[in-house]
Amino acid sequence: MRYSILIPIYNVQKYLERCLDSILAQTNTDYEVILVDDGSTDDSGNICNRYCEQYPDKFKVIHKQNQGLLSARRVGIVHAQGDYVCFLDSDDYWMPHTLETIDARLKESHADVLIFGHYLVDVQGKVLEKNHPCISEGVYTGAKKQLVLEALLETTSINAIWAKCVRRTCIDSDRDYSPFYSVSSGEDLLQTLPIFDRAETIVIIHTPLYNYMQNAQSITQGKYLERHISSTFLVFRELGTYIEKWNLSQKAYIQRMGLSVFYTIKQLIRRSIGPGAYTKEERNAILDRLHQDDILSVIPKYSASGEPISLQICYYFFSKGNDMLFSLSTSVFGVVYRIKLLLNLKRAM
Secondary structure, three states, rough: OOEEEEEEEEEOOOOHHHHHHHHOOOOOOOEEEEEEEOOOOOOOHHHHHHHHHOOOOOOEEEEEOOOOOOHHHHHHHHHHOEEEEOOOOOOOEOOOOOOHHHHHHHHOOOEEEEEEEEEOOOOOEEEEEEEEOOOOOOEHHHHHHHHHHHHHHHOOOOOOOOOEEHHHOOOOOOOOOOOOOOOOOOHHHHHHHHHHHOOOOOEEEEEEEEEEEEOOOOOOOOOHHHHHHHHHHHHHHHHHHHHHHHHOOOOHHHHHHHHHOOOOOHHHOOOOOOOOOOOOHHHHHHHHHHHHHHOOOOOHHHOOOOOOOHHHHHHHHHOOOOOOHHHHHHHHHHHHHHHHHHHHHHHHH
């Protein structure tokens, strides 16, 4: 069998059929679909059962207790039998030519990993953005592979596991990932590290083959909480072991961690007032997490040049340990941010 398509599922009855039908629409049929129902409480499990009954030669389902996205993906990996593994999230869907395009590029390159572009779509399927890896299309092997490793460290554009097709032997399927099941941010980077370490040839294409639905419940659209910060820095510790192994820049590693601190400060600004604002408890938990040693150790080494002046001001007060001015500045810029949102909304009406 050529491809195993792994789909973790949790309470997505509204979008699941669209996802599964996008696989059935593929012209290449040399695949199996492994559905991992991670303890869904809606009708998702029944939908999985129905597709398995209708297409028993293509679909199989594993029902398990809820342990999160990472756990569901790892269960799917253990059961995969294809030469290559593709990852598809259950509220997203493929283009009709996705598997055909993947197969053609893999046959001509014999790559271990293929990374492709994607569309950002809304819930109705309207395209909002077209995105692709930040590095040029091409075959990266030998010394050139280092360019991909550097891009993984310095950007987030090749993090997503669902934007990759991976040779199954490059996946560390025998590793126990249960210590990471609590990770709620950064799990894609976590799983990509050993894949890139084992891969000899990586191919980049910019063609969008995947439709990623913008979901209001996702981390990027919802609240970025203390647990997300802790998850990110847990993954960064894992990244640090590969930085040394791959002989990558420690400075770039510090910058990557610093950007996460900046993202947290940006969220403190944007969610200081108005709908979706942090509660006092949520804000205090974030501030307490920012004052832990693994984050504070990054601050003196991080260069904030090039960031928006509002963020630089807030970051300056934070780096100097002036908690009162830090909280005041995030609140003031939060008011400014909210006023701008309201003015833009008024102009659009």
